[in-house]
Amino acid sequence: MVFYTQRDYYKFCQEKTIKKTSSGLGFFVFAYFATMLATSNVFSYMFVATGTASMDMVSLYLLEIFVSVFSALMPGLFYFLFSGRSISDTIKTNYVRQKELWALVFIGMAVAMISNFANNIIQTNFSFFGIENSLNMSEDATNPLEIILCIVLSAIVPAFAEEFAFRGIFMGTLRKFGDSFAIITSAIVFGAMHRNISQIPFAFLLGLVFAYIDCKTNSIIPSIIIHFLNNCYAVTLNILQSTKIFNDRVYMIIYFALIAAFCILGLLSFFYLIKKDKNYFRITEKIIQQRENEATTLLTLKEKNTAFFLNPGILFVLIFFAIETITNLRII
Numbered sequence: 001m002v003f004y005t006q007r008d009y010y011k012f013c014q015e016k017t018i019k020k021t022s023s024g025l026g027f028f029v030f031a032y033f034a035t036m037l038a039t040s041n042v043f044s045y046m047f048v049a050t051g052t053a054s055m056d057m058v059s060l061y062l063l064e065i066f067v068s069v070f071s072a073l074m075p076g077l078f079y080f081l082f083s084g085r086s087i088s089d090t091i092k093t094n095y096v097r098q099k100e101l102w103a104l105v106f107i108g109m110a111v112a113m114i115s116n117f118a119n120n121i122i123q124t125n126f127s128f129f130g131i132e133n134s135l136n137m138s139e140d141a142t143n144p145l146e147i148i149l150c151i152v153l154s155a156i157v158p159a160f161a162e163e164f165a166f167r168g169i170f171m172g173t174l175r176k177f178g179d180s181f182a183i184i185t186s187a188i189v190f191g192a193m194h195r196n197i198s199q200i201p202f203a204f205l206l207g208l209v210f211a212y213i214d215c216k217t218n219s220i221i222p223s224i225i226i227h228f229l230n231n232c233y234a235v236t237l238n239i240l241q242s243t244k245i246f247n248d249r250v251y252m253i254i255y256f257a258l259i260a261a262f263c264i265l266g267l268l269s270f271f272y273l274i275k276k277d278k279n280y281f282r283i284t285e286k287i288i289q290q291r292e293n294e295a296t297t298l299l300t301l302k303e304k305n306t307a308f309f310l311n312p313g314i315l316f317v318l319i320f321f322a323i324e325t326i327t328n329l330r331i332i
Contacts, residue, residue, distance in 0.1 A: 011298050018177055018299075018307040022185075025170050026313025028079045029189060030320060032165055036071035043067070057142075061149035065157055072161035076169055083173075091168040094219045101222060103269035104213050108226035109233075110266020111209050113259045115202035116234065122198045147239055154235040159228035166190045166207070167214050167223050174308075175215065180283055181304045183211040189314075192321040195328055206230070215283070233258065 043063060080087055096104075171186035191204030210223035237258075241251060273280045299307075308314060 007298060011303075014177075014299055015303065015307040018304060019311040021173060021177075022308045023311040023313030024079070024083060025173060026189075026311070026315070026317040028075055028169065029165070029193070030313075030317045031075035031078070032071055033193075033320075035075055036067060039067045039070055057146045058149060061146065061153050065149070065153050068153065068157045068161055072165050076164060079169060085173065090172040091164070091220055092172065092214070092218045093221060094217065096217045096219050096221060100217070100273070101225075103273050104217065104222050105225050105229070106262065106265040106269040107273075108206075108209050108213060108222070108266075109229055109262040110269075112206060112226065112230040112233075113262045113266075115205055116230070117259060119199055119202045142243060150239065151232060151235055155228050155231035158231055159224050162190075163210070163220055163224045163227055166193070167210055168220050171211050171214065172220075177299075177304055178301070179215045180301055181308070183208060183215060183283075184301075185305065185308050186211050189317070192318055192325075195321055195324040197325055197329065200325070212283070216281075 079085075080090070166186055166189065170189065171182045174182035174185060187204050187207030187210075190207035190210075191200045194200055194203040210226060213222045213226070214220050237251075237255060240246060240254070246254065309318075
């Protein structure tokens, strides 16, 4: 007869809790994308039914903005409704001192610049392998109103919608099991969500940075700002390139000048924070000790990750993203 100690029982309960919580989060992420797909198809069928062959760019941008906001907001509200979790307890918006906030923003942007540069190199040379990604963002805005709406769609909306979903709900829910665990797992799902084989590793890296900064400040505000600045940088450069406002030489000067500026500011910010506190970047686990979480300290990070990935919700959404990633590859 096998006897189990109280410690074994607590570990079993904690693993069960992680699996249940993570599974719910997995289905929330899937609902996010399913809602986006379903809403887009509904509008498409409506246009076909009404005989509308095409839409002008302004109407298209407005429609896509609505779909993006609706797809994040509705599943999120249903998640809070059915999980019984409080929005204020899950999504933190604590005040961050201005100097610390902007130092972290510049560090985040420095990492984003390096990631974007590496991603651009890979995308440029992807055809060497005989394949390319069919899922690529393009900006066709030409007049001022279209440009404004394009920036809203590509920079402002994702900064709020994706941070609300991944750093707010997803990571915020998992933080009760430990910050390191929440940072790593949320970054993995965030990377997989991009469904673009050349973007996934860099999105994962940015996901780690976004999640770490939010845990460090106990606020989702920093990652929203960094996410917005990063997307705004990318979409602005694409618009400048497509509209030919500047010639290629001036465009490349602007491109590399922005990368250099953010990298220098990021490096200076890093030394500024280290000077203030040499242990500033060390992760301090803040585990909520409640009855259902008493065994958290008994589980290793590996055991938590194993429990996270071995549940229906997470397995389902990761397989879904993997299939989408493969589907988005095109032989050339």
